[in-house]
Amino acid sequence: MSKINSVTCPVCGCLCDDIELTIADGIVAQVKNGCAMCEAKFFSHSNEHRLKTPLIRKDGKLVPTTYTVAVRKSAEILAKANYPILYGWSSTDSEAQRVGVELAEEVGGVLDNTAVVCHGPSILSVQEVGIPTCTLGQIRHRADLLIYWGCNPWSAHPRHLERYTAFTDGRFENSEWMSYLNKVKAAAGRKKIKSLERKGILKHRREREIPTVSDNKPTEILDKKGRKLIVVDVRKSMTAEIADYFLQVKPGKDYELIQGIRALVRDQELDVEEVAGVPVEYLQQLVDAMISCDFGVIFFGMGLTQSPSKFRNIDVAISLIRDLNMRTKFAIMPMRGHFNVTGANTVFTWQSGYPYAVDFSLGYPRYNPGETTVVDVLLRQESDAGLVIASDPVSNFPRKAVEHLVKNPLIVIDPHMNATSLVGDIIIPSSIVGVEKEGTAYRMDHVPLPLKKVVDPPKGVLSDEEILNRILKEVRKIKSNRLEAA
Amino acid sequence: MDLLIKNGFVYDPINGINGERMDIAIRNNKIVESVIEKNSKIIDATGLTVFPGGVDIHTHIAGSEVNTGRLVRPEDHEKDFVRKTSVTRSGVGYSIPSTFTTGYRYSLMGYTTVMNPSMAALEAKHTHEELNDIPMLDKATYPLLGDWWLVLETIQKGDLEECARYVAWMLEITKGYAIKIVNPGGLESWGFGRNVHSIDDQIPNFGITPRDIMCGLAKVNKMLNLPHTIHLHTNNLGVPGNYETTLDTMKCLESIPSNGKPVVHITHLQFSSFAGEDWGSFRSGAAEIAGYINNHDHVSCDMGQIIFTDTTTMTADGPFEYTLYQLSGHKWVNSDVETETSGGIIPFHYKRKNPVNAIQWSIGLELALLIKNPWKVFMTTDHPNAGPFTAYPKILAWLASKKARMATFKRLHKKAQKKSILPSIDRELSLYDIAIVTRAGQAKALNLKEKGHLGVGADADVAIFDLNPEKVDIANKFRTFRRAFTNTAYTIKGGKILAKDGEILQQAEGKTIWLDMQTKKEIEISEEIKKKFREYWTVEYENYPVSEHYIKNSSPIKIKADV
Numbered sequence A: 001m002s003k004i005n006s007v008t009c010p011v012c013g014c015l016c017d018d019i020e021l022t023i024a025d026g027i028v029a030q031v032k033n034g035c036a037m038c039e040a041k042f043f044s045h046s047n048e049h050r051l052k053t054p055l056i057r058k059d060g061k062l063v064p065t066t067y068t069v070a071v072r073k074s075a076e077i078l079a080k081a082n083y084p085i086l087y088g089w090s091s092t093d094s095e096a097q098r099v100g101v102e103l104a105e106e107v108g109g110v111l112d113n114t115a116v117v118c119h120g121p122s123i124l125s126v127q128e129v130g131i132p133t134c135t136l137g138q139i140r141h142r143a144d145l146l147i148y149w150g151c152n153p154w155s156a157h158p159r160h161l162e163r164y165t166a167f168t169d170g171r172f173e174n175s176e177w178m179s180y181l182n183k184v185k186a187a188a189g190r191k192k193i194k195s196l197e198r199k200g201i202l203k204h205r206r207e208r209e210i211p212t213v214s215d216n217k218p219t220e221i222l223d224k225k226g227r228k229l230i231v232v233d234v235r236k237s238m239t240a241e242i243a244d245y246f247l248q249v250k251p252g253k254d255y256e257l258i259q260g261i262r263a264l265v266r267d268q269e270l271d272v273e274e275v276a277g278v279p280v281e282y283l284q285q286l287v288d289a290m291i292s293c294d295f296g297v298i299f300f301g302m303g304l305t306q307s308p309s310k311f312r313n314i315d316v317a318i319s320l321i322r323d324l325n326m327r328t329k330f331a332i333m334p335m336r337g338h339f340n341v342t343g344a345n346t347v348f349t350w351q352s353g354y355p356y357a358v359d360f361s362l363g364y365p366r367y368n369p370g371e372t373t374v375v376d377v378l379l380r381q382e383s384d385a386g387l388v389i390a391s392d393p394v395s396n397f398p399r400k401a402v403e404h405l406v407k408n409p410l411i412v413i414d415p416h417m418n419a420t421s422l423v424g425d426i427i428i429p430s431s432i433v434g435v436e437k438e439g440t441a442y443r444m445d446h447v448p449l450p451l452k453k454v455v456d457p458p459k460g461v462l463s464d465e466e467i468l469n470r471i472l473k474e475v476r477k478i479k480s481n482r483l484e485a486a
Numbered sequence B: 001m002d003l004l005i006k007n008g009f010v011y012d013p014i015n016g017i018n019g020e021r022m023d024i025a026i027r028n029n030k031i032v033e034s035v036i037e038k039n040s041k042i043i044d045a046t047g048l049t050v051f052p053g054g055v056d057i058h059t060h061i062a063g064s065e066v067n068t069g070r071l072v073r074p075e076d077h078e079k080d081f082v083r084k085t086s087v088t089r090s091g092v093g094y095s096i097p098s099t100f101t102t103g104y105r106y107s108l109m110g111y112t113t114v115m116n117p118s119m120a121a122l123e124a125k126h127t128h129e130e131l132n133d134i135p136m137l138d139k140a141t142y143p144l145l146g147d148w149w150l151v152l153e154t155i156q157k158g159d160l161e162e163c164a165r166y167v168a169w170m171l172e173i174t175k176g177y178a179i180k181i182v183n184p185g186g187l188e189s190w191g192f193g194r195n196v197h198s199i200d201d202q203i204p205n206f207g208i209t210p211r212d213i214m215c216g217l218a219k220v221n222k223m224l225n226l227p228h229t230i231h232l233h234t235n236n237l238g239v240p241g242n243y244e245t246t247l248d249t250m251k252c253l254e255s256i257p258s259n260g261k262p263v264v265h266i267t268h269l270q271f272s273s274f275a276g277e278d279w280g281s282f283r284s285g286a287a288e289i290a291g292y293i294n295n296h297d298h299v300s301c302d303m304g305q306i307i308f309t310d311t312t313t314m315t316a317d318g319p320f321e322y323t324l325y326q327l328s329g330h331k332w333v334n335s336d337v338e339t340e341t342s343g344g345i346i347p348f349h350y351k352r353k354n355p356v357n358a359i360q361w362s363i364g365l366e367l368a369l370l371i372k373n374p375w376k377v378f379m380t381t382d383h384p385n386a387g388p389f390t391a392y393p394k395i396l397a398w399l400a401s402k403k404a405r406m407a408t409f410k411r412l413h414k415k416a417q418k419k420s421i422l423p424s425i426d427r428e429l430s431l432y433d434i435a436i437v438t439r440a441g442q443a444k445a446l447n448l449k450e451k452g453h454l455g456v457g458a459d460a461d462v463a464i465f466d467l468n469p470e471k472v473d474i475a476n477k478f479r480t481f482r483r484a485f486t487n488t489a490y491t492i493k494g495g496k497i498l499a500k501d502g503e504i505l506q507q508a509e510g511k512t513i514w515l516d517m518q519t520k521k522e523i524e525i526s527e528e529i530k531k532k533f534r535e536y537w538t539v540e541y542e543n544y545p546v547s548e549h550y551i552k553n554s555s556p557i558k559i560k561a562d563v
C-alpha cells in the first residue's frame, strides 16, 4: 500500500491538485479530498470493461487487432484522405495535443476541439473585445463580490467554491463558510423532504411555487461587509440555494438584463419599470453592490454561452466588466468544463495562432469559425475521414453531422468505449491521462499543472501521445514512399 | 565534418576585431583555433560580412501573456501566414508569430540567442513548453519577482538574506535567468485597481516603496552573483513626464556598489523617456536621460524602438495597459496572477502622423545615438510592444545612416518634426557598433561567455551577411545594408548551417539556459513555507516547480551565491 499526495484531478476545469490517493495492489484504493466526480474517475481505471486491444471493423463487425495494424490502417486512412477532421482533445494532455497539431498539419486536416460545442462563443467574444481576467488565487485573496451567471458550480465544478471563491480564506478576504453552512443544511433539508414526498413517506404538500418577482428582491445582505455570493440563472440551482442573492432571469433574456445593468453602471436612467422581468430598483441595488465592491468577478457558464443570442451575450458581459473597471476592480472568467479544454486552446494557439477550428488543408493554418469548425465541415458533408480522440461527438453533435462523420472512415482513440467508438472503424484504447500517464493540463484560468501517473495502464495499452506519434511516423512513411514512387 | 568560414570581413567587438579579413574555424559546436582545410566543409565568405550570432536581450516570444496575445489577434495572423515545407512547420505572423515561425524568422536574420523577459512563476511551465517549440534558438527567460509577496514581505522585514534565498529558489525552480522587475509596487497595487506614481509612493498593505524594492533586489542580485543585473521596467512607464521618474530610479541605484559595472538594465527605455505634462505638451526626455547615462556606469539599457505598424502591446504592467485601453478603446486583456504579478494586452497601431507616436519614434533613436558608449544601449523593439522583431533591419538602417532616418523623419507629423532634435544628430553607427548593439553588448550585459563573439571556445553561432564593407558605404547605401541584414547569406548555430540566402535548410533545437543556484546554506523550504504556499497560491507546493520534464534541451549554469 502506498500513498501519493498532491495529485491533480483530471476531470473538470478546476484541476484540483491536492488529491491524496492510496494505491493497493496496483489499484487506486482510496481517494481523499476529491469530489464524487473525482473519485469516480480515479476508480474507473480498474473497470473490468476496459478495452485492452484495438478493434477494427471487418464485415461490419468490430474485431480485435494489434496496435501495429491499427496504427498502420489509421495512417493509411489519414494519408489517403483529402480533408480529414481531427476532433476532441479536451480530455487529454498537452503533450498529446502538441502531436495532434503536427499530425493535422501533416495530413492537411481540420483540427478542432470541444470548445466548439461549449465556450466557442466565449473565445469569439474574447477575440472581439478582449477579457479582463485573473488567476483563481487572485479571486481567493481579493474578491468580495462573486457572481455566478448561467452556471451551477455546485454540481459541475463541485470544489470551485471551496477552493477558489466563497469558502476560502484569502489574504484580504475571508471564507463565508459558516454563514453558508446553515443555508446548505437548510437546502439539504428541503431536498430530503422532497425526496420523502416522492417516495410517498411524507404526505404531499403543496408544490413549491415558481418564484415570483418578489423572490428577486435584493436583501440587506448586499450591504453586508465581507464576501457576497450572487447567482444569476434561469432556475434555482443548488448554487443559487446557498447564494446571498439569487436573481432569476427569464430564459433568453440574459442579454437584455446585462444591457440594463450596463446602463445603470454608466449612470444612465432607465425609463422602464422592469428589465428582463426584474424591477429596475432591484437592479439598481445590485449595481450599487457591484460598483462599491473592492474586487468583483463574474463566472459564466453554458447558460450564457449556449442560450439564444449566445455571441452577443458574452460580448456584452465582457463589455460590462470593461465598464465596471472604470469604477472598481472587476474580472470575468468562463467556467471551462473538460479538464484540459483550456490546454487544447492554448497548445493550438501557440503552434498555429488559433485556438480551435484550424484548417490545414491549404498547407498553412486557416481559421474561420462557422466554416472551419468541425460541426460545419460535417454539416456541409465535406470531410472524407475522421479521427476522434478523448471525446464523444456522437453523443453531442447534431444528428446530421454525426451521420456524415459515421459515413466516412472513423478512427477513435479513447480509454473507454463510448457512443462514438461503437460506430468507429478503428478503435484504439489508450491509457487514462492523469491516472496512468503523466502529462500537463491547463486549469480554467490558464495555470498549467502537472498530471501524475499513479498506476500502470492495462498491459500493452499505449498513451494518446504515443499512439499519435506512431500514426504520425507511419503517415510520413507512407507519404515519402508515395513521393519516391512518383 | 569541420567547418571553415574563409576570408570574410569579420566583426567581433568582444575580441576587438573590426572588419579584418580572416577565417573562422568550427569543430562540432564550438569555434576553434584552426581546422584542416581539406577535411572541412568550406564556406567562401570572400566579400561577405561575418558577425557572431545575434543576441536579443528582451523579446516577448513565449508564455501565457504572449499566447493570449496570439489568441486575441486572428486578424493579425490572417494577413501573414507561413506554409509548411519539407523541413519546416507551418505557422502565422505577424506581430506575435506562432512558436515555430518565431524561431525561423529570428534565424533568417542571423539571431541565435534570445531572452524571453517576462514570465509569471506560476505559469512558468507554460513558458517553457512554448520555448521547447521555438526551434533554431538558444533561449532563457526571466521570472517576474518585483511584486512577489515573499519579496515584498522580506524587504518589509529588512531581511535581505532571506529575500535572496527566496529569489535563488525561485530562479532555480522556474528555470529562470534573471530578476525581472516591472513597475515595482504598481502591480501589487493593481490587484485592487490602483497604481503607484513615484518611486517613493507607499505600496498599499505592505508599507514599503518602489525604491525599497529596486534597491533591495539590486542588492540581492549582488549577493547571489547573478550573471545579469536586475532587469527593470520602470514606474510610470508610458506616462508623459516619466523621464524624471527614470532619473530618480537611476539615482536611487547609484548607491549600489558597482565596480564600474552596471547594476541595473533599464529595458525599453524609450517608453520611460517622456517629457511634457500631458499628451498635448508631450516631448522627448532622451537628452536628459542620455546625459545621465553618459556620466554614470551603473546603467545599461535597450531601446524599445517604435516601428510604424500595427502591433500588439503586452506587459506585466497591468495599469499601463489599462491606460492604453482608455486611450484606444481597443480590445483589452487584463490578466493578474495571484501573489506575483499582473499583465495586460492591447493591440496598437503606431502611426507616423500621430504626433505622440512620431515623437516616440524619435526618442528611441535619440537615446541610441546620444548615449555615446554602444556597450550601454542595445537595439530592441521590446518585441512586440513597440514593433515586431522582424523590423530590426529597419532600425539598423536608421542607426547607421542619417540619410535613412531623415527619409523617415520627413514623413512624420509636422509638429513632431519641429519638436525633435533628431536632425541635429549626425552620429552614424559603424558595422562594428552594429555588432555591439545587436550581439556583443547584449551577450556581455547578460554575461553569456560563449555568446556574442567568435573567439576560440565560443559557441559556433555565426551570421554571415551578403555585404561587402569595402564596396558598400552603409550610411549611404542604407537600402543595400538593410536588405543584407534582412536575410543572412548563412546562419550557423552550434556549428550547423541552419539558413542560407533567406531559406531555412534544417530545423534545429536550441538550448534552454537557466541558473542552477548554489547557495551556501541549502535552500530549505520549511514546513511553514509549504503551509504558506497553500495560503498564497492555489496550487500545491509540489506542483509548482518546473521539473526537467518541461525542458527539452537543458543547459544549466552553476552560480555560486554569497548567501
Ligand code: SF4
Binding pocket: A009, A010, A011, A012, A013, A014, A015, A016, A033, A034, A035, A036, A037, A038, A157, A158, A159, A160
Ligand atoms: S472539482 Fe473538478 S477537478 Fe476538483 S476534484 Fe472535483 S472533478 Fe476534480
Ligand SMILES: [Zn+2]
Binding pocket: B058, B060, B117, B118, B267, B268, B315, B382, B385
Ligand atoms: Zn518587454
